[in-house]
C-alpha cells in the first residue's frame with residue numbers, strides 16, 4: 001500500500017519530536033555554557049560580576065543562620081530557654097520512641113564517630129573527669145535498679161560476653177591482667193568489702209563456689225600439700241603455678257586467669273607431649289563434676305568434699321547476722337568441722 005507520505009527518508013520532513021529534541025539539546029548546551037562560564041570565568045571579572053548572574057547564584061552564607069541563632073539565644077529569657085529545651089527534649093523523646101532499627105543504627109554510628117573524635121583530642125583531666133562521671137552514673141543506676149533489671153543486665157552482659165569473647169578477652173588482657181591493675185583491683189575489692197560487710201557471704205551461698213574454694217584450699221593451699229602429692233585422679237592432675245596463667249577451660253570454655261589448674265592426663269593413643277595440646281580445667285568446673293572429682297587412689301580417710309556432693313554447707317544465718325570477723329568465722333568453721341567428723 002502506497003502511503004500518503006513519501007517512503008523515501010531523505011525527502012521526508014523532520015517530525016515534531018525530532019525538532020523538539022534537537023532544540024532541547026541546543027538549549028541544554030547553551031545553558032551549560034552559561035553555567036560553565038559563570039563558574040569558571042565570572043569570579044575573575046571583578047567587581048561588576050558580584051551580583052547574582054543566575055538565580056542559583058544568590059549569595060548563601062553558611063555562618064549567617066548560626067550567627068542569627070546565637071543572637072537570638074543571647075537575647076532570650078530564662079523561661080523561653082526552659083520552654084525551648086523542654087520542647088527539644090520532648091521532640092527527642094518522640095523521635096527516639098518512633099525510630100526504626102536502621103535509624104537507630106545510624107544514630108549510634110554518628111554518636112560513636114563523634115565520641116571518637118572528641119576523645120582523640122581530650123586532655124588527661126577531662127578524661128579523668130569523664131570517667132568519674134561515668135562511674136558515678138553507673139553506680140547510681142545500679143543502686144536503684146530492681147532485681148528484675150539487675151537480672152536483665154547480667155543476662156545482657158553474659159550474652160555480650162558469649163557473642164564476642166575475643167573482645168572481652170582482649171579487654172581483660174589489656175587492663176585486668178597487668179600486675180599494677182591487679183593490685184588496684186584487689187585494693188578496690190578490699191574497700192568494697194569494708195563498705196558492704198557480709199558481701200563475701202553472698203558468694204558463699206552458692207554451692208558450686210563453696211565446693212571450688214574448698215577444693216583449692218584442701219588440694220593446693222594445704223599446709224603440706226599432701227593431697228596434691230599423694231592423691232591421684234583418673235583423668236586429671238592438679239597443677240599449681242607460681243603466678244596466675246591463662247588457660248582455656250575445657251568445661252566452661254572460658255579463658256581463665258588462675259593459679260591452680262587441673263591438667264588433663266594425656267591419653268595413651270595420643271603421644272604428643274607439646275604444651276600446645278595440654279588441656280586444662282578450672283577448679284570450679286572440676287569441683288562440681290562429681291564423676292571427675294572423686295580421687296582414684298588416696299591414703300587415709302577421704303575428706304568429706306570427695307564423699308558427699310552437697311558438702312560444704314553454707315554459713316549459719318546467725319553468723320551472717322552477727323557479721324563477725326574473718327578470724328572468728330574461721331574458728332567457728334573449724335569447730336563445725338570437728339562436730340561433723342564426730343557425727
Ligand SMILES: [Zn+2]
Nearest residue numbers: 249252282285
Ligand atoms: Zn571452667
